[in-house]
Each structure stands twice: as C-alpha cells, then as structure tokens.
Amino acid sequence: MKARFIILLPLISFQLFAQENNFDLWYRFPAQEWEEALPVGNGRLGGMIFGTIEHERISLNEETIWSFPFKPVTATSKTRNLIKKQRELIFEGKYKEADELKVQDLDIPKNAKIIEEQIEGMYTGRSIYKPLADLYLHFGSTESIPYDYRRDLDIENAVASVTYKIDDVTYRREVIASYPDQAIVVRLTASKPGKISFSSKMTRRVDVKDDMYRYDAELGAKVESIKTPPAPIIKVLGDDHFSFSGKADPEGVSYVAHFKLVNEGGKKIPTVGGFKVENADAVTIFITAATDYNYEEPNLAAAQQLEKVSSYLYGEIKKRHIADYHKLYKRVYIELEKSRNSTMSTDRRVTAFQLGIKDSRVAPDTPRDNDLYALYFQYSRYLMIASSRKGTLPPALQGIWNDSLLPPWFGHYTSDINIEMNYWPAEVGNLSECHNVLLDFVFQHIDKAKKVAEISYGTRGMAFNSMSPWGPRATYSKWNGFTGWLAQHFWEHYAYTLDNEFLENKAYPFIKEAALFYVDHLVEYPERGYLVSGPEYSPENKYYLKEDPTKEGRHISMGTTMSRAIAYEVLSNAVKASEILEVDKDLRKEFIVARDNLSPYQIGKHGQLQEWLEDFEEVYPGHRHLSHLYGLFPGSEITKENNPEIFEAARKSVERRLEHNGGWTGWSRAWIIGLAARLQDGEMAREQLELLLERTTLHNLFDTHPRRGGNTTCFQIEGNMGATAGIAEMLMQSHEGFIHLLPAKPKNWRKGRITGLRARGAFEVDVNWDNGVLKGVNILSKKGGLCKLKYADKIIEFETDSGKEYSFNGKLQ
DSSP: OHHHHHHHTTTOBOOOOOOSSTTEEEESSOOSSGGGSEEEEOSSEEEEEOOOSSEEEEEEEETTOEEOOOEEEEEETHHHHHHHHHHHHHHTTOHHHHHHOOGGGOOOOTTSOOOEEEEEEEEESOOEEOOOEEEEEEOOOOSSOOEEEEEEEETTTTEEEEEEEETTEEEEEEEEEETTTTEEEEEEEESSTTOEEEEEEEEOOOOSGGGGGGOSTTTTHHHHTOOOOOOOEEEEEETTEEEEEEESSSSBOEEEEEEEEEEESSEEEEETTEEEEEEESEEEEEEEEEETTTOSSHHHHHHHHHHHHTTSOHHHHHHHHHHHHHHHHTTOEEEEOOOGGGGSOHHHHHHHHHTTOOOTTSOTTSOSOHHHHHHHHHHHHHHHHHHOOTTSOOOBTTBTOOOOSSOGGGGOOOTTTHHHHTTTTTTTTTOHHHHHHHHHHHHTTHHHHHHHIIIIIOOSSOOOOOEETTEEOOSOOSOOHHHHHHHHHHHHHHHHHOOHHHIIIIIHHHHHHHHHHHHHHOEEOTTTOOEEOOSBOOTTOOEEOTTOTTOOOBOOBSSOHHHHHHHHHHHHHHHHHHHHHTOOHHHHHHHHHHHHTBOOOOBOTTSOBOSSSSOOEESOTTOSOOGGGTTTTTSOSOOTTTOHHHHHHHHHHHHHHHHTTOOOSHHHHHHHHHHHHHTTOHHHHHHHHHHHHHHSBOTTOOBEEEEGGGTEEEEOTHHHHHHHHHHHHHHEEOTTSSEEESTTOOTTOOSEEEEEEEETTTEEEEEEEETTEEEEEEEEESSOEEEEEEETTEEEEEEEOTTOEEEEETTOO
16 A cells, blocks of 8 residues: 555645545545545445546446346255254254265155245345446646645535646546435536546456456365356437446346536547547536336436436526535434544554554543444445435445446355444444335245245244345355344334334334244253254354364354354344334244243353354454354343343353454454443443454445455445444443433543434434543434433433424433
8 A cells, every 4th residue: 555655646746735624535535446536426326436547437326237147046855954953963962964965965765745845036046246447537647747636525515526736727526426316426627717628438347367366265266166157238318428238248138328428618528338528617527327227128217317417507407416415414423532543544543553653641441433333324424325325225244336347256145244233333323214225125025935934944933044236145054043133123123213104014013933943843851941043053163072183174064153143033023013113912922932931041161152052162262253252242132131141151152253353354343333332331342443444444444354364355334334333332332221421431532422323212312422432412302202312321211202302411400
C-alpha cells in the first residue's frame, strides 16, 4: 500500500483536507485496486468508483447476474435410512463410521418403498456471482500538475464524488445509484465552460488471472473450470445511446445494460462501445440494466428505465435519490468523541490502527479514534441500504459488489453465518424494510422446503438447507440449523415492530413449520432421556477422539450445542407466537414438550461451554466460527440472570477462542464483539473492535477475510454488518425483556450519543452520556405498552401510549 502512495505523489499535489462532514469517507489519492474503490448501490445495481484523474473506472454490477446450471433437485427417502443408521452408530460411539457413511453404502432391502421426486422449481449446481461490466472514461493526461484532489463517499447523502483542480479549473464527478429511478447516474462538471473532454469504453472480464491474489481454496481445478463468458454485444442505438448485452457465462443469466449520454455544450461523437465528448460544459451519463432473471424482455425493461430516467434533469434525480435515502438513513444518528484524527483522511485513520501507532506521552486509556467507530457504524447502515431494498435479492457474501468471474467462495450465499449476519443490524439499526428483503425471499419457498422435509427426512415442517438466488437448493444436509436460524429473523422482525399482521401472515407460518420439523426430527438419546437432533455438524469446527492417535478431524455427532440452542429458540418463539395469535393450542403443547426435553447445556473440562454434547477435543480451538455460543448471541437464551453458570462457561469459551488466536477473520471478530457486549464486557468489546480495524479492515472500510495463508485478503460484507450490530449491543440491549442502557460501553468511550436505535417492544431509543455516565435517555413508543428501562443497577417500568415520547435523566428520573 505504501508504494502506491509514493507513486502517486509526484503526479498530484495533495493537501490535507479537514473533514467537513463527519460521515464522509475521503481520500487524497485515487483507488488503484478494486478493494480501494468506493461503493454505490440501489439494492439492485452496484458500482465501485476508482476516481483516477486520467481515467475513471466504474465497476458495475447487477445483482441477478449469476451463472447457474439449473440442475433439477431430486429428493429421496433413502436419506431417512442414512439418518437412522448414522444415529445408531453415533449412539454406539462409532463416530468415524458414522462420519464416513454415505447413502450408497446402505444395505436397503430391494422391496423397501423408496420415494424419489424432483421438486418443482428447485435447482442445484454451482452458482457464481458475476460482474456486469467496467465503464472507463478516458480524460487523458495534462501538462499541468493536478492539485487539491479529493475522492469522497458522502454516506449522509449516498453520493460518491471526485474533485480536483488543473490550473484554475475545478473538475467534479458525482455518481449516484438511485433507487426511485432504478439507475446509476454519473455527472461531470467543470468550473469553466468547455472544459470537459473524454472518451468512454465498456469492457468485461474474460478470465480470472488478475484475481489470483484473492484466492486460496479456489485455486486449481475450480479456476480451470471457469468458462470464458460469451463476448458482449454492443449496439449503437443513436449518437447518445448504446446497449451492452451478454450472458453471465454459457450457463447463466442473460443481461442487457443501456447507456445514454447527455452533454451540455460541446459535441459528442458516437464510437464503438462508447462516446467521445469534446469541450462540453457538463455531461450526464445514465446507466440502466435488466436481466432475464426478473424480466421476459430485459432489453425492453432496461430501455424503458433509461428513457424514463434520462427525461429528468440531474438535479431532480439527485434530489429524489437523497430524499428516498434519507427516509431510511436519517433514522439513526451516532456521535462518539472526536479527536484530531477526525480531520484526517479515512485511509490515514485506518492505517493508524493497522500500524499500531501509539504515543507513549498519551495516557493508555486515551481514546484512539472513537469517531472512526461512529463512521464505521453508519457506513455499514449505508451498505445495507445500498444492497437490500424492496424488490431485490438479499445481499450475498460481497453484498452486490464484485468485479471477478470467480469471486471468493463464488460470491454466493452461505447458510451457516453469512446470510444471517448480513441482517444482524437491520432491526436495531432501524432498517426493518431492508430486513424484509430476506424474509420475503425465503417465505416464498416454504412449499419447496416442506417437500424436502417430507421426502428426505420423513417429518412435518420444512427443511431449508441452503440457498441460491433461486431459493433452496439442497434436499439433505448435515447442517439443519439454517431453517431455524431464518425463523429467528422472522421473530426478531416481529419483536422489534410488534406488527401483528406480519406475525399472523408471515412470521408464525414460517416459525411454525421450522418448529414442526424439530418436533419430528428430535430423537431421545438412549439412557439419557433428553432429546437431541442430528446427525449434524457444528459449523464449521471439527473434533477428534482421544483414543485416535491420528487425531483425525470428525464432523458429525448428535445434539450439537448450536442446534440445541436454535431448536430451543424456535420452539419457544412458536409457543409465544401461537399464544399471541390464540391459535394451534394442541400444536403448542407439542412445542412445549419438545422444548422442555431438550438436552441441557454442558460445561467441559476447561470450564467452557461445550461445542458438542460430548467433551471432545477440538481440532481447532481457535476456530473462526463460534457456533456453540449462538445462545448468547445472536440468540438470547443465555443470560447472567437466567443461568449464571452457563453464562460464565460461555465467557470461558470466548476467552478460549481468543487464547488460541480465534477471531482471525473479520466476520468472526465481529461476532466476538457481539458476544463480548452480551457478556457486558465493554473492554473486551473495545479490544476486538480495535483488532477488527487493525487486521481485517480495508481503507474503504470494507471488512475482509484472510486468504492464501494470511498473505492476502478478500472482501466479505457480513463482517461490516456484524460489527455494527456489536456496536449497537455495546450501547443498548433489549433481549432480556427490558431496555438496558450502555451495558458494555468501554471506559474510554467517555462521551457520545446515539439516537433512533430500535428496541424490542417497538421502542425507539435515544441515549447520551458524558464523563462515562448516562446523562439522558428518550423513549419513543411506537405501539404503546409497558416499557422497562435499566441503567447500572436501577430498573424502572412505566406504561406508554403509542406515538408518545418519554424522557429521563441519568438517574432514570
């Protein structure tokens, strides 16, 4: 990274700008790599802005451009036999045999009734998220040295910009991704007329060689398997309009993008695959795109969108864009103590963390850069709004941003952390509408998941085992917790909103099917009397048996701690929902019996909460996943008041992970921040937040996952979302039936305020503190009802009316 700065310095005379807006990401130099560019998005269309003076590159995405072979999925009842036999082996202590057993190894009688059925609309195969294109704007070099350069992402208004001066002319570029107008719009201006000249060119990746620095496990055969996508077709449709169309790859989605240029002054000359503009006063470029994922005629859809948006002036589009964005973004405001670092460019602030820059003359408890945490918090909310809007797909591993034909882990959806963590800050961060994107997507596939449960497992309810952009894609899995984890998201949306219509029509129907699966899938552990699920693995750790001299890692067992925690939560929520709606009295009894007979949590030889029912030896005691701590966070079963012994065992598990270098990925570190907050350990949470910035945060604040043995890194968006949820948990919690104020505030967060956080019970909470202590709190009740507040050792409760606000001082008076 340093080398890049040195190369650029002779070209541009940079000045250290004071940061005018607290919620800007800004830089004194252009992006050299994709991971340094700045993201814009409207939920469906995404762009990464590089900001080079001589040429601008905008890396474009459309969220439905995926390669996919569309292989039909066949469910088979043979998996029931596999489950039965594996259970028998595990109960006999034959874990190795159970782990290695496959359906084809089974001795199934020839006269046995076997059900095999292709599930309509359900497909499997390797789905890969693909880029749309790169738009290049070539401005050329100048004799004079550019100066006063600034690259900026204003997350208050969702506008990316680049400004610089050449001689006495100020040049400015703005890029917005408008949700109301379903377009990306680029605006080029200069402070003097006739100064804008450039040519444009569209291009698209054809191989993955340039991306090798991101990879590790994907090297070799997977790289070789990537097919060269069909060459895009460029059609000149007028002197100001062209289209760019193609396919994700030979097996995949077809797309069409339309580009239109409107110049003010000067002249434009159409070229193959772009435009040439000479001596214009200002230029606006409109970009729309559509695919056959959503449209029977994507070309017509993109053309109509372009015709509509290009009929407006840029000022109108920008005003409408900002107004729409503010409806979501402006709900929450956070301010933490500023320092001199607050005026520095974002890259320098992050670098200060990464280099461990400290001054021995400063007291150890002096805040490093608390204001950067506030920026990070709001940036993650920006990313959620930019990647998750009504009518779009849920964001995947990289949200909606990707420039590679082979993104890490194919850029797809992973069901044992990524999908769920992406939405951890949605409700508490007052972005419920964004959360609905996930809930609406999975809800429409209930019937497919019910068919999977019926055929593959022989149960009622549903089994939603994994996910692609087309819905569930696996008929059997050793990880059955995805369905229940999704059910938690439905309950959380209700808990934060108290939307009874949603509870009746969506949340309870989904939770009920998840609960029914557990009722039927749970089995009594011989001679122990409690219920366990399985066979299953604990994502994604392995254990080994003491008696195995090879210490070979094994996956499956019965009754993993995570599955037990999810089952308890699903069954409990099904009970509560049925009581609220006054339905399914008899089913409720089944839910209660199953829940009350689940296996107890186990404490192991290290004093830790066991990850498995048995106190196995861990292959990776510092594993990145913290699955067995689900009940502490994001779940809510494990609290100090409910079960102090298990609470302390959970604390020991967190400490043990950290002692063995756990949390080494960004999203894992983010999870630990949330866990530390639930442990009410503000210092641990602060330490982990600092490490997140030091080790797994890029200069554009993207979260990362180490690759190639720790020698490089790649972007994963869930770490941003998880860390932001953790910051919210540090300042306010509501999972225990009361609103807990500043439960895990670090000592050196001496002063600050946050407004608009959502609490369960449909409350909005404003909190401010000074000199480390609460100064005031304001509660807005959205639905009325009883509100309980806790600060330090004091709890108060009061009745509220819908729409009214209630204010208290630092003593809750």
